Amino acid sequence: MTSKNKINEDLANERRKCNFNIEEVTYILDGGKEKTLQRKKIEDVALNGGASVDDIPEEYLSARERYENAIRKSCIYTNIVKNEVLEITGIENYGSPVLRRTGDAFFKDISPFMLHLGMFVPSIIGQCTAEQQATWLPRALDMKIIGAYAQTELGHGTFIRGLETTATYDPETEEFVLHSPTITSYKWWAGGLGRTANHCTVVAQLYTQGKCHGTHLFIVQIRDLETHMPLPGVKVGEIGPRMGFNTADNGFLGFNNYRIPRMNMMMKNAQVLKDGTYVKAARHGKLTYGTMVFVRVTLVGEASFNLAKAVTIAVRYSAVRRQSELRPGSIEPQILDYPTQQHKLFICIATAHAFQLTASWLWNTFTAVQAEMKKGNVDTLPELHALSSCLKALSTSDATAYIEQCRFACGGHGYMLSSNLPFLYAFVVATRTYEGDYTVLLLQTARFLVKAWEQAESGKVVTPTVAYLNRHFTTNGKMIWDNSPEGIIRVFQSVAAGKISLCVRSIRNRITSGMDHEDAWLMTTVQLVNAAEAHCRSVILHTYWNEIVRLTKHSSDNVKTVLNQLVMLYLTYWALERTGDLLRYSTISENDIDLLQRQYEELLVKIRPNAVGLVDAFDIRDEILQSTLGSYDGRVYERLMEEVQKNPLNKEPVDPSFHKYLKPLMKSKI
Ligand SMILES: CCCCCCC/C=C/C(=O)SCCNC(=O)CCNC(=O)[C@H](O)C(C)(C)COP(=O)(O)OP(=O)(O)OC[C@H]1O[C@@H](n2cnc3c(N)ncnc32)[C@H](O)[C@@H]1OP(=O)(O)O
Numbered sequence: 207m208t209s210k211n212k213i214n215e216d217l218a219n220e221r222r223k224c225n226f227n228i229e230e231v232t233y234i235l236d237g238g239k240e241k242t243l244q245r246k247k248i249e250d251v252a253l254n255g256g257a258s259v260d261d262i263p264e265e266y267l268s269a270r271e272r273y274e275n276a277i278r279k280s281c282i283y284t285n286i287v288k289n290e291v292l293e294i295t296g297i298e299n300y301g302s303p304v305l306r307r308t309g310d311a312f313f314k315d316i317s318p319f320m321l322h323l324g325m326f327v328p329s330i331i332g333q334c335t336a337e338q339q340a341t342w343l344p345r346a347l348d349m350k351i352i353g354a355y356a357q358t359e360l361g362h363g364t365f366i367r368g369l370e371t372t373a374t375y376d377p378e379t380e381e382f383v384l385h386s387p388t389i390t391s392y393k394w395w396a397g398g399l400g401r402t403a404n405h406c407t408v409v410a411q412l413y414t415q416g417k418c419h420g421t422h423l424f425i426v427q428i429r430d431l432e433t434h435m436p437l438p439g440v441k442v443g444e445i446g447p448r449m450g451f452n453t454a455d456n457g458f459l460g461f462n463n464y465r466i467p468r469m470n471m472m473m474k475n476a477q478v479l480k481d482g483t484y485v486k487a488a489r490h491g492k493l494t495y496g497t498m499v500f501v502r503v504t505l506v507g508e509a510s511f512n513l514a515k516a517v518t519i520a521v522r523y524s525a526v527r528r529q530s531e532l533r534p535g536s537i538e539p540q541i542l543d544y545p546t547q548q549h550k551l552f553i554c555i556a557t558a559h560a561f562q563l564t565a566s567w568l569w570n571t572f573t574a575v576q577a578e579m580k581k582g583n584v585d586t587l588p589e590l591h592a593l594s595s596c597l598k599a600l601s602t603s604d605a606t607a608y609i610e611q612c613r614f615a616c617g618g619h620g621y622m623l624s625s626n627l628p629f630l631y632a633f634v635v636a637t638r639t640y641e642g643d644y645t646v647l648l649l650q651t652a653r654f655l656v657k658a659w660e661q662a663e664s665g666k667v668v669t670p671t672v673a674y675l676n677r678h679f680t681t682n683g684k685m686i687w688d689n690s691p692e693g694i695i696r697v698f699q700s701v702a703a704g705k706i707s708l709c710v711r712s713i714r715n716r717i718t719s720g721m722d723h724e725d726a727w728l729m730t731t732v733q734l735v736n737a738a739e740a741h742c743r744s745v746i747l748h749t750y751w752n753e754i755v756r757l758t759k760h761s762s763d764n765v766k767t768v769l770n771q772l773v774m775l776y777l778t779y780w781a782l783e784r785t786g787d788l789l790r791y792s793t794i795s796e797n798d799i800d801l802l803q804r805q806y807e808e809l810l811v812k813i814r815p816n817a818v819g820l821v822d823a824f825d826i827r828d829e830i831l832q833s834t835l836g837s838y839d840g841r842v843y844e845r846l847m848e849e850v851q852k853n854p855l856n857k858e859p860v861d862p863s864f865h866k867y868l869k870p871l872m873k874s875k876i
């Protein structure tokens with residue numbers, strides 16, 4: 207073994223200590239052995255060239271160079287996918303999470319193609335008729351056209367009904383006229399729109415026969431396919447530097463009476479006939495929001511994966527890093543031996559598991575609802591909307607906080623871009639805002655919860671994710687505290703029920719004292735967000751526990767044990783985080799809380815020897831991690847030093863600015 211691939215001795219020791227079969231856990235997280243093997247095969251093919259396609263790390267480049275480099279790498283990766291990977295996976299897997307994740311080996315920031323596959327293609331699949339799909343989909347999948355998803359405007363992101371771009375039907379020419387009547391109606395933020403896309407999905411207010419029918423989706427060509435020049439009537443560009451996403455060319459877009467053919471309206475859920483008659487498929491009023499629901503569902507998995515990356519980096523680094531002295535003269539401990547460090551990191555491992563298993567469960571729910579909707583049944587859509595909204599909100603928000611915690615856990619070196627932790631943070635913190643802001647989405651869930659509460663109150667049996675509300679009306683008093691997993695979950699459900707109940711009471715009291723319903727709701731929104739968070743927390747706890755029980759039925763004993771320890775850590779952690787709520791809504795005593803604290807600390811000790819094994823089980827290749835601190839071999843200090851050599855500032859021993867500015871300053875008199 208050369209010193210280059212020699213594994214750091216501390217990390218090697220950790221791996222010797224690990225007492226469970228790592229692959230078995232990987233299979234569980236991937237959804238089965240087949241899926242792991244398929245993923246590995248894809249990674250082998252896609253990363254065959256090592257994916258090291260950057261001579262200079264992208265963070266040293268100027269804005270223009272970064273963008274060009276991102277396009278270059280996107281094209282390399284797309285060609286690999288088109289020519290090699292799709293042969294293994296089939297075209298239907300284009301845009302699958304595995305391909306998205308493999309792509310991370312090529313970018314520290316974001317590919318300008320992300321929105322093409324992430325939203326433009328899904329909007330064609332979800333919002334177009336079969337005939338329209340036949341026209342657009344093959345070209346989009348083959349990258350003959352490159353798209354973006356332009357919904358948000360300068361003036362409105364959250365309130366879609368308030369969008370101002372208009373699409374007015376002209377029956378004379380059988381065209382829609384797209385127009386941006388104000389500055390605030392300019393499209394703003396769409397990824398890939400600024401410089402890359404030649405087409406995009408545009409969300410606009412549809413007018414026909416003198417009447418507005420609300421927002422609808424249109425496929426719009428914005429640039430010439432040969433010259434890439436913006437077409438006449440189209441004003442498009444890049445919105446400027448951002449906290450992250452700097453290679454995603456987020457753009458602006460305005461229209462000046464720009465015409466598109468009638469058939470460019472995405473017509474699966476509503477049509478405009480040649481004569482301008484508007485025909486709505488009357489199944490559900492919000493089906494045009496479908497692409498957002500799809501992306502919210504996928505973002506739960508994104509939150510898990512990015513958190514898994516961050517904690518892999520932080521745990522491996524914590525095994526390598528030694529700091530301080532426990533007793534005078536004793537060897538410096540690995541920082542992973544500090545219980546406070548374990549407290550920072552083990553919850554991140556458990557959360558990545560909780561989100562991954564919840565994401566798979568949510569995906570299955572999503573596909574089941576889609577299947578029902580194909581048969582014309584939209585009854586399950588409100589529950590899916592409520593679930594995907596709150597799970598997107600909480601998973602992205604928790605992942606953001608925990609990725610930052612992983613960075614803190616790496617001390618100063620975590621602040622280096624080469625650790626990759628700042629990139630991960632900048633990416634995930636955006637997911638808390640985009641595709642529906644945290645607060646806004648929790649308020650959507652709250653609407654559903656209040657309705658469910660009213661149904662349960664009137665004795666109706668409610669859907670499974672809120673079934674605890676039926677129990678709320680049949681039990682008296684506080685929930686009896688019980689320290690078993692099922693007991694903790696029941697108490698969390700009681701907390702949610704209690705909080706929803708308080709919201710309903712507040713709304714009703716406010717209405718009784720003279721407020722109208724809108725004001726009563728508005729004044730209660732702080733509580734409503736809190737109640738929706740509690741509900742979502744109970745869904746995650748419940749799903750995580752159920753899935754672990756189900757998935758480890760046939761596991762080896764040691765895998766069962768370690769995965770149980772993690773899920774217990776998660777339940778205990780949240781019980782301790784929410785002692786105020788538990789005291790209010792259950793019979794928990796101070797003594798019970800002391801026991802919980804002890805149980806938590808014991809779990810840290812039990813998990814400690816398996817910590818490195820647990821992050822190895824995420825099975826994230828070094829090329830994808832892209833971190834000086836987190837590589838499998840633990841050569842942290844060597845990598846930091848190697849990275850220094852790539853710094854263009856170190857190319858010359860004396861910087862030209864010395865002669866230009868510093869020396870004259872040093873020579874000048876006061
Ligand atoms: C790996 C992939 C990477 C992808 C990268 C993505 C990059 C980023 C892209 C973007 O950000 S694209 C833009 C995303 N924008 C948003 O998410 C906007 C958020 N806002 C909304 O979703 C909506 O405006 C709103 C907040 C839900 C409100 O909509 P509206 O005012 O029309 O509805 P309400 O009056 O509040 O509710 C009426 C009724 O409709 C139900 N409902 C709302 N949305 C949906 C839905 N999507 N599906 C089903 N039902 C929905 C809502 O619950 C209400 O029901 P009732 O309570 O009346 O029964």
Ligand SMILES: Cc1cc2nc3c(=O)[nH]c(=O)nc-3n(C[C@H](O)[C@H](O)[C@H](O)COP(=O)(O)OP(=O)(O)OC[C@H]3O[C@@H](n4cnc5c(N)ncnc54)[C@H](O)[C@@H]3O)c2cc1C
Nearest residue numbers: 355356357358362363364395396397636639640641642645
């Ligand atoms: C990196 C990034 C990429 C993006 N990519 C795209 C894209 O590809 N395509 C696209 O169309 N859009 C995109 N967006 C836009 C994104 O979807 C919006 O920014 C997001 O939906 C939030 O809307 P907003 O910016 O209008 O925030 P606002 O709605 O103005 O929110 C500001 C604050 O007001 C609060 N607020 C707003 N409404 C309410 C309410 N009803 N009740 C209580 N509080 C409220 C929010 O909680 C928030 O705290 C992107 C954004 C980012 C940051």
